[in-house]
Amino acid sequence: MARVICVANQKGGVGKTTTSVNLSAALAAKGRRVLLLDLDPQGNASSGLGLKKYEYQDSNIYHVLIGEKTLTEVIRTTSSPRLQVAPANPDLVGAEIELVDTPKREFRLKDALHPLLASYDYVLIDCPPSLGLLTLNSLAAANTFVVPLQCEYYALEGLSQLLNTAGLVKKSINPELRIEGIVLTMFDTRNNLSHQVVSEIQTHFGDKVFKAVIPRNVRLSEAPSHGQAIIDYDSKSIGATKYMELADELDQKVFGAVSAAKTTEADMTSSPEGDAHA
Numbered sequence: 001m002a003r004v005i006c007v008a009n010q011k012g013g014v015g016k017t018t019t020s021v022n023l024s025a026a027l028a029a030k031g032r033r034v035l036l037l038d039l040d041p042q043g044n045a046s047s048g049l050g051l052k053k054y055e056y057q058d059s060n061i062y063h064v065l066i067g068e069k070t071l072t073e074v075i076r077t078t079s080s081p082r083l084q085v086a087p088a089n090p091d092l093v094g095a096e097i098e099l100v101d102t103p104k105r106e107f108r109l110k111d112a113l114h115p116l117l118a119s120y121d122y123v124l125i126d127c128p129p130s131l132g133l134l135t136l137n138s139l140a141a142a143n144t145f146v147v148p149l150q151c152e153y154y155a156l157e158g159l160s161q162l163l164n165t166a167g168l169v170k171k172s173i174n175p176e177l178r179i180e181g182i183v184l185t186m187f188d189t190r191n192n193l194s195h196q197v198v199s200e201i202q203t204h205f206g207d208k209v210f211k212a213v214i215p216r217n218v219r220l221s222e223a224p225s226h227g228q229a230i231i232d233y234d235s236k237s238i239g240a241t242k243y244m245e246l247a248d249e250l251d252q253k254v255f256g257a258v259s260a261a262k263t264t265e266a267d268m269t270s271s272p273e274g275d276a277h278a
């Protein structure tokens with residue numbers, strides 16, 4: 001079954017969509033089957049992977065949430081054979097209003113996604129920069145969440161608010177929800193404050209902070225205007241290198257743990273005690 005990961009931060013401009021797009025592409029480049037769900041009405045994750053809004057005007061994630069289409073019907077392919085996208089457009093803003101009186105409205109995305117989980121290794125969800133119903137649906141559907149955190153002082157306040165919200169969701173809606181990790185973004189090596197923020201976050205959250213720190217990088221900023229992930233736009237750039245490192249870290253956490261569990265189980269069943277028990 002796929003690991004469903006929500007990429008969330010209610011503060012805008014922290015590299016959330018950049019992380020969603022480029023981490024998805026990096027995981028696909030490693031050979032993983034990846035589905036990226038664009039839950040942001042701005043649709044930047046969709047356009048960042050080369051999808052044109054007019055091509056999916058009548059078939060996108062909005063139509064899934066309001067029950068007009070299945071997720072399979074709206075999924076689009078990308079330049080990578082292992083990466084698919086469920087696109088979004090501004091109509092998605094209306095979903096928050098239309099679903100207000102709908103029973104189990106916070107589980108719409110989870111229910112739509114469930115039949116497809118066996119078809120992917122990862123499902124990443126790019127959330128809007130808010131803590132409304134769309135983000136609530138994402139957190140309800142996810143196993144874990146990743147927090148992109150800009151290396152500046154005010155970012156710390158947003159992190160606290162998101163963690164409080166995730167705690168409430170875990171308590172009342174999704175008891176399995178947990179944090180996958182914090183991704184430090186927009187790191188400026190020349191800025192002392194950036195170094196201070198990195199040090200403070202690493203001290204406080206320890207191994208929950210990914211080692212790969214995403215720097216400010218011109219090529220990363222240019223790639224979306226060409227409808228490409230950074231590994232396709234400039235695979236030798238520092239941005240591409242860091243997102244591949246991030247993908248390696250995540251993959252080790254997810255599949256490394258799975259492999260270790262399978263090895264332990266195999267050892268137990270092949271031991272004399274396991275044979276006797278059988």
